Amino acid sequence: MKKPSRSIPLWSILLLQLVMLCHGQTASLVIGEDLPSPLPIADRKIAFLFDDGPLPGNTATILDALKKTGMKATFSVVGKNVQASPELARRIVAEGHELANQTWSHPDLSKLSPEQILSELQKAEEVIHATTGVHARFFRPPDGQLSPENAELIKSAGYLILMPTFDSGDWRCPPAGMVRKAILDGVTPGAMILAHDSFPKSVAEMPGILEELSKRGFESLTVTDLLLQAVAQN
């Protein structure tokens, strides 16, 4: 889709999208792509996105580190992982973090029919809601891959599509310290940072990364709260 025109204030677009979602209507923005990147935020507010969980061990390590630093994040969960670790999914919500729907089984969406994609979405929605009581308002495409046709399909199902604006590169499994360096060197206010629950080496570095970010005055929020900050400031 076209980028929102600069003459329309950012806050009005965002607010409209959030209100439409609350009323179960179709949203049209791809968060992270259709908005300025990073979001125009004056202070050191960011949003961490954690993909592919919840997973035993790793997700608890991340949650402990977030709690210790007083930060929040958005966890893009896979339905079958929620089914396998329901207590972790409940802990994510209980500690004030946000859930996004990342399908039931993390498939390659380009190989699925529209019906199969909607079924992946629905199955994940059902287990997320049954487990946590929450309806996810964001959809996170597995591996960030989404054709324009499938993006339209998912928007018509009532989700905002969630894309990061900053890639930590943890999925490349780089040598120790590289994820930390990438994040600490590259982070800017308003960034939405992609990381994963699923790479134990990077997860082990996350407590130190969050602590250093906190020392530097950065605070991670849920994506919704980061968007609301952008609304409030623009």
Ligand SMILES: [Zn+2]
């Ligand atoms: Zn993934």
